[in-house]
Amino acid sequence: MHDLPLPFPTSPILAPKPQPSTGPVPNWDPTAPPHQPSRRAHLPAFTRPLPPARVGPRPRSASSPKPGTTNAASLSPSPSTPRTTTRNRRGCSTGSRTSKRCGSQGASGHRVWQPGSQSQSGPREGGGDGDGSHDPRRLRGEVEAREGEQSGGWGRVGAGDRWAGGEEGWGGKGELGLVPENVAVRTGEDGIAEEDGPQPLEGPKQHEISPDEDRPKPPLVRIHSECYTGETAWSARCDCGEQLDEAARLMSLHGGGVIVYLRQEGRGIGLSEKLKAYNLQDLGSDTVEANLLLRHPADARSYGLATAILLDLGCGGDQGIRLLTNNPHKVRAVEGPNREVIVRERVAMIPLAWKHGGKRGIHSKEIEQYLSTKIGKMGHMIND
Ligand SMILES: Nc1nc2c(ncn2[C@@H]2O[C@H](COP(=O)(O)OP(=O)(O)OP(=O)(O)O)[C@@H](O)[C@H]2O)c(=O)[nH]1
Numbered sequence: 296m297h298d299l300p301l302p303f304p305t306s307p308i309l310a311p312k313p314q315p316s317t318g319p320v321p322n323w324d325p326t327a328p329p330h331q332p333s334r335r336a337h338l339p340a341f342t343r344p345l346p347p348a349r350v351g352p353r354p355r356s357a358s359s360p361k362p363g364t365t366n367a368a369s370l371s372p373s374p375s376t377p378r379t380t381t382r383n384r385r386g387c388s389t390g391s392r393t394s395k396r397c398g399s400q401g402a403s404g405h406r407v408w409q410p411g412s413q414s415q416s417g418p419r420e421g422g423g424d425g426d427g428s429h430d431p432r433r434l435r436g437e438v439e440a441r442e443g444e445q446s447g448g449w450g451r452v453g454a455g456d457r458w459a460g461g462e463e464g465w466g467g468k469g470e471l472g473l474v475p476e477n478v479a480v481r482t483g484e485d486g487i488a489e490e491d492g493p494q495p496l497e498g499p500k501q502h503e504i505s506p507d508e509d510r511p512k513p514p515l516v517r518i519h520s521e522c523y524t525g526e527t528a529w530s531a532r533c534d535c536g537e538q539l540d541e542a543a544r545l546m547s548l549h550g551g552g553v554i555v556y557l558r559q560e561g562r563g564i565g566l567s568e569k570l571k572a573y574n575l576q577d578l579g580s581d582t583v584e585a586n587l588l589l590r591h592p593a594d595a596r597s598y599g600l601a602t603a604i605l606l607d608l609g610c611g612g613d614q615g616i617r618l619l620t621n622n623p624h625k626v627r628a629v630e631g632p633n634r635e636v637i638v639r640e641r642v643a644m645i646p647l648a649w650k651h652g653g654k655r656g657i658h659s660k661e662i663e664q665y666l667s668t669k670i671g672k673m674g675h676m677i678n679d
Contacts, residue, residue, distance in 0.1 A: 511550075512549075512617065513614050513615045513616050513617050513639045513640065514550075514551070514552050514553060514610065514616055514617065515542075515545060515546050515549055515550075515551075515552030515553070515616070515617050515619060515642065516552060516553045516554075516555070516605065516610065516616040516617065516618050516619065517538075517539075517542035517546075517552065517553070517554045517555070517618075517619040517620075518554075518555045518557065518598060518601045518618070518620070518625060518629060519535075519538070519539055519542065519554060519555065519556050519557065520535075520557050520559040520560070520562065520563075520596060521556065521557065521558050521559060521560040522535030522536070522560065522561075523560060523566055524566075524569070525537075526539055531657050531658075531659035531661060531662055532573065532576075532659070532661045532662060532665060533662065533665055534644075534646050534647075534656070534657055534662060534665075534666070537646070537647055537656055537657055538619075538644050539554075541644060541647070542554060542619050542644070545619065545642070553605070553608060553610065553616075555601045555604050555605065557596070557598075557600060557601060559595075559596045559597075562586070562593075562594045562595055562596055563591075563592075563594065563595030563596040563597075564586065564589070564591045564595050568589055568591060571585075571589055572585035572586055572589060573585075575588055575589070576661070576664075581664060581668040581672070582664075582665055582668045582669075583668055583672045583673065593672070593673065594624070594673065597628070598625060598628040598629045599628075599631075601629050602628075602629050602630070602631045602635060602636055605629070605636045606635055606636065610636055611635045611636050611637075612637070613637070614637075614639075615636070615637035615638060615639035615640075616636060616637070616638055616639065617638075617639060617640040617641075617642050618638045618640070618641055618642065619642045619644055620641060620642075620643075620644060621643055621644050621669070621675040621676050621677045622673070622674075622675055623641075623674055623675070623676060624673075624674070626638050626641055641676075643676065643677060643678055644677075645677060645678070646662075646666065646677070648662075649677075
């Protein structure tokens with residue numbers, strides 16, 4: 296049977312790509328109006344549909360979806376938040392691009408918190424990195440090109456989940472963790488959730504209303520670069536693992552957010568080259584010098600994919616985002632040349648050891664050198 300293009304995004308896992316037609320379509324009705332494939336049918340399927348919610352049973356209310364249609368109820372920021380997007384039998388979201396809001400359930404079927412309305416902002420004059428890598432049309436192509444490479448998919452983070460791309464683990468060139476209020480974060484001796492950690496379900500209100508404005512704050516966003524050594528092995532050479540957990544913790548306390556996980560290990564040079572750089576650092580080079588000695592740029596990353604992902608989630612427009620970072624280049628890069636995504640606020644990621652006088656977080660000679668090189672040579676702003 297011929298597969299007509301679907302009017303909603305499909306997961307590469309669940310749905311085969313439509314094959315080009317080689318002949319007349321069986322049962323084709325010549326009197327029927329020509330099929331107009333929707334624009335969405337040709338857009339990349341960034342995400343795969345949510346697995347069944349794992350945050351425990353929820354009482355079914357009269358407005359609960361019927362079996363066969365699902366939505367991300369467990370990620371719903373507020374019981375009063377209208378949920379209009381449902382899924383068809385394939386589990387695909389039927390939400391439309393135009394109605395999508397950053398944080399609302401989007402094309403992927405994921406729900407990320409996003410308050411308020413938004414409109415598209417006009418282009419920014421003379422903005423951007425100037426290297427052309429953030430042209431949204433190019434970004435879209437970049438995502439499409441990478442779609443084929445995706446080995447896993449997208450995941451959300453729910454209670455009990457760690458930072459993995461859903462059930463199949465890491466995958467793809469960029470991954471997304473959607474952080475609901477009941478996110479699980481690491482706790483322990485140096486844990487970050489002990490003192491003022493997330494308060495599941497009974498936690499803070501999902502929509503933070505600032506006193507002087509009646510509209511909610513822009514969503515928190517973390518664009519995180521892969522760091523196997525820091526996040527998985529908890530190396531004391533960098534604070535990457537701490538930053539990832541801290542981002543999740545902050546989002547869990549402040550109504551959710553978006554984590555875009557980019558597979559740009561070692562600032563884009565890859566794990567094996569980063570390990571070579573570590574050897575050079577042991578011989579006295581700093582992180583920048585080590586990269587240069589290995590004939591790599593000091594920072595080989597790009598953020599065009601992150602911009603495209605945020606746009607796909609509806610994070611473009613006037614409301615903007617609050618970006619968790621100390622890296623000014625990241626702020627500029629993620630906005631794109633025409634300021635497709637507006638960073639309204641930079642939220643500093645202060646090392647826990649600095650915040651807590653060395654009582655918490657990572658402390659080592661290496662990390663102090665690592666941080667001082669970031670400040671001195673890469674312009675990072677590690678302050679509030
Ligand atoms: N080449 C290299 N990469 C490193 C080193 N230490 C950590 N990384 C990588 O650096 C990336 C994290 O980037 P950072 O520069 O620490 O931080 P950032 O993302 O630019 O800035 P923040 O948003 O403030 O965290 C990850 O991909 C790590 O794997 C190192 O010594 N050498």
